[in-house]
Amino acid sequence: MTVTALGAAVRRKEDHRFITGKGQYTDDINRPGQAQAYFLRSPHAHATLKKIDIAKAKAMPGVVAIYTGEDVAADKVGGLICGWMIHSKDGTPMRAGPHPILAQGKVRYVGDHVAVVIAETLSQAKDAAEAIVVDYGVLPANADTSKAQKAPEVHSEAPNNTVYDWHIGDKAATEAAFKAAKHVTTLEIVNNRLVPNAMEPRAAVGEYDAGNDALTLYTTSQNPHVARLVLSAFIGIAPEHKLRVIAPDVGGGFGSKIFIYAEETVCVWAARKCGRPVKWTADRTEEFLCVAHGRDHVTHAELATDAEGKITGLRVKTIANMGAYLSTFASSVPTYLYATLLSGQYAIPNIYAEVDAVYTNTAPVDAYRGAGRPEATFVVERLVEAAAREIGMDPAAFRRRNFVTKFPHQTPVIMMYDCGDYKASLVKAMEMADVKGFGKRRREAAKRGKLRGLGYSTYIEACGIAPSQAVGSLGAGVGLWESAEVRVNPVGTVEVLTGSHSHGQGHETTFAQLVSSRLGISIDNVSIVHGDTDKVQFGMGTYGSRSGAVGMSAISKALDKIEAKAKKVASHVLEAAEADIDFKDGKFTVKGTDKSVDFGTVALNAYIAHKFNPQELEPGLKEGSFYDPTNFTFPAGCHICEIEVDQETGVATIAKWTAVDDFGNVINPMIVEGQVHGGIAQGVGQALLEGAIYNKDGQLVTASFMDYAMPRAHDLPSFDVGMTVTPCPSNPLGIKGCGEAGAIAAPAAVINALTDALGTEEVPMPATPQALWTVIQKQSRAAIAAE
């Protein structure tokens, strides 16, 4: 028997089914009698729906049913919700327009849901959708974030297309700091819009059981219980005990599968209405058009410094694009997940941020890997790098001068950093990256006609989301604890039911490692159950790098209870006082003797209940926990990117990537490193390749993998990943979370390297060859003019 220690790079338990093609994703599920759904989507970015004629389509072969917004209204199906209330500066609540699951009266972005056709086959559904005649009254549209507040109104509820104008920090004190500053650095920043593009497109199967009047929804979700709660309590599909949500294997999420969308809601509603299981699977184009996008900020940012190179103030004005409707957590992303991180790793005495959230005729924008924190890190790390250059200080030295060094540290923007050692990760990264040898490498590159640059990103994030009372006071509509149940079987094997959801993170392995190490049983004797609301009591799901820090802490708490009860049982088996029982390495021992019994025997005795009085001690061995964290966790670290730009073509090639992260204690370094790699790739994608582009009519011109550049193997180097550890004091395992770090750190590191290489701060994202070539041309024209 092998007991796996925490910190061991155990190979993943879940891999066997994936490498043999036996994974079970939502689209792999087919129910008897199932019909196929196809959505007729708006080809216009903004239009009134004057008339929808379905008569001809309804008579087409294979058609089971066609529903429109009128049917939704008649059935009193509620709209989709945004679960985080933000208040504007003047105290008024955010102004949100309704978000029906099928459009009513108006469509607001290309891809908006006009009707659903349910047919025997997908081809028949598509053919029938083509026969629906829609009379659109086309309206002027706007997709541009910076122009939104003067653009045609998207929702009458939100004048000037402004959902809220929010602020945080001390305005007067910050203004005073800027007045007194020796130097002010200013940047105009566009944080480009991204499409999450999990490789598994979203999918859903809704099924109605008439015998029990109950519904089941199979869906690609990161948080099936939250989906059930919203579908039940807000949309009114069915009461929770009559609605089962199953999220089986899910092929990546990155945030995009947190949200409750129109399509799965329609599938489960329509299943009862038409009496057939209803299946829908997005094709990639639909995924591009309708999945919640990420980022899309326009920001004016300023940093004030004194004569000693100390940061004295930071000021930010951001316009955040929400798209055409508020998605499930959209309102929280550019506010409490963004502006609260604007202190970065630095002791900044004065911060003031204003954020206007705006409607446009584009797909809704919500949390995407990092969610607000990549945007904040980009602002802070670009400002810091530019400020250092402007005042003639080495960027690393400038950072060190301003690092927070004493903990706990209260920032001016809510967060209280609990622990960290920012100098340690910077120093280690600089050694691994051989920063000392950079000058030589740069000169050598110049001989080959290449411009070589080096950029830092010393990022911080707030993860382990989140203490329920704290987020409640900031407007969250839910608590953000996690639940776990540990069931020990009579033979000593263990099932853990967790509210976390794995869609690539490897919970089946890391969670089992925790149980194995605590109970001294083989990892093979532990199974992790998740993703089914009929099995797991409740859960908040997986996002915000929370499943280690919060999800595993819940398991740890349940294991404490298991151990306490098992000790009681063991004391009867060993005929000793409970206080004299020690539990270690899977054995219960009477202190100071060699009398012992193993965990499996104790488990069996807990169930047969022969050795103790069941009136005093309940039989069985099963415990649960709802764990609520005491604070956010604060992963932090340093990424260094070294890049070369070809002067002739503008092609940028990453020469070297170094990452040193502090995630607190690590359960499985192999899995943690994998998370870092994936995050960096998405961050590099944002910096160099990816950008969702709408044209002036609101058409998404990047709606396929031919037009939207996903990072491919040859776009990326291998990564040099190291770690430093300051154990997190806010949870029992000392874990901080690792899922988003790479995506948060990387864009600033890339752009700081490019601006270093090119000698100008004006490098846009994505820094495509064309964009860089244009910058180089501008530079050389300016150089010629100066001569």
Added chain:
Amino acid sequence: MPTVTLTVNGRSVTADVDARTLLVQMLRENLHLTGTHVGCDTSQCGACVVHVDGKAVKSCTTFAVQCQGAEVVTIEGLAQDGKLHPMQEAFREHHGLQCGFCTPGMIMAAVDIVNRKGAVDEATIREELEGNICRCTGYHNIVKAVEAGAQAMTGKAPARQAAE
């Protein structure tokens, strides 16, 4: 409806399919071999890669009727007699997968790369994986896995292989 007969993972199968049925649809819907995935609609992602007559093919871009009489191997047919293929082993050993969605296509493409090029090194692998997208791993561990799988398949050390 045309009738197609082909061999899939060593078994002869016959199905009546619509002429426009794609190979991937036939595999997933008629034969319930759901290990082959669909990740895009523009022949870009490689989630659907299978082997047809020993060559890697994007099954989302191949009609079932084109495969009349062909020998098709999918991810489900790669392990032999209950023993994993060395490339499957390598993906597990080197953590070459996270969500697993791209994995069947990656493994089938990787086996094909080694069949064509032998013991490939990092640079060759990165070029050759051009037609396969993974959103989870950042490719770092996929590249390591393919390198190790190639070594196990060929018994040779990795080397730079010329582009075609």
